[in-house]
Amino acid sequence: xxxxxxxxxxxxxxxxxxxxxxxxxxxxxxxxxxxxxxxxxxxxxxxxxxxxxxxxxxxxxxxxxxxxxxxxxxxxxxxxxxxxxxxxxxxxxxxxxxxxxxxxxxxxxxxxxxxxxxxxxxxxxxxxxxxxxxxxxxxxxxxxxxxxxxxxxxxxxxxxxxxx
Numbered sequence: 499x500x501x502x503x504x505x506x507x508x509x510x511x512x513x514x515x516x517x518x519x520x521x522x523x524x525x526x527x528x529x530x531x532x533x534x535x536x537x538x539x540x541x542x543x544x545x546x547x548x549x550x551x552x553x554x555x556x557x558x559x560x561x562x563x564x565x566x567x568x569x570x571x572x573x574x575x576x577x578x579x580x581x582x583x584x585x586x587x588x589x590x591x592x593x594x595x596x597x598x599x600x601x602x603x604x605x606x607x608x609x610x611x612x613x614x615x616x617x618x619x620x621x622x623x624x625x626x627x628x629x630x631x632x633x634x635x636x637x638x639x640x641x642x643x644x645x646x647x648x649x650x651x652x653x654x655x656x657x658x659x660x661x662x
Contacts, residue, residue: 507562512545522589572609600642613642
């Protein structure tokens with residue numbers, strides 16, 4: 499069987515980094531900690547790598563290269579509610595910086611996209627005018643606030659009605 503995952507390279511205490519994410523993201527499960535030894539060149543007893551799952555995704559954070567992470571790669575978090583999006587966004591943002599459209603870079607340099615699932619539904623509406631209105635409203639925001647986006651869509655053609 500072939501397995502796939504994402505490896506993220508950090509400088510710093512890997513267990514502290516993963517614990518920080520676990521305190522914010524309820525689906526995060528640590529899977530492995532591989533400590534440094536005399537052979538690896540790092541400080542014995544500190545983690546060389548820490549594996550975890552987030553939902554169905556597999557990640558490994560490792561003591562690594564001095565290169566910085568880039569917003570060209572981000573972890574997407576889609577929530578069931580505005581409240582959950584706000585909680586996660588604000589917690590990840592602490593010590594980091596905001597970007598546009600629900601993106602942020604956290605204190606460790608990792609980029610995230612946080613929004614309610616409803617955002618994806620609105621920006622991919624089959625009615626091009628509604629989708630365009632949602633996209634325009636989203637592009638004016640940093641942290642996603644679904645109410646103004648929903649209002650922009652409804653202003654174009656009225657509220658959507660659920661399918662029978």
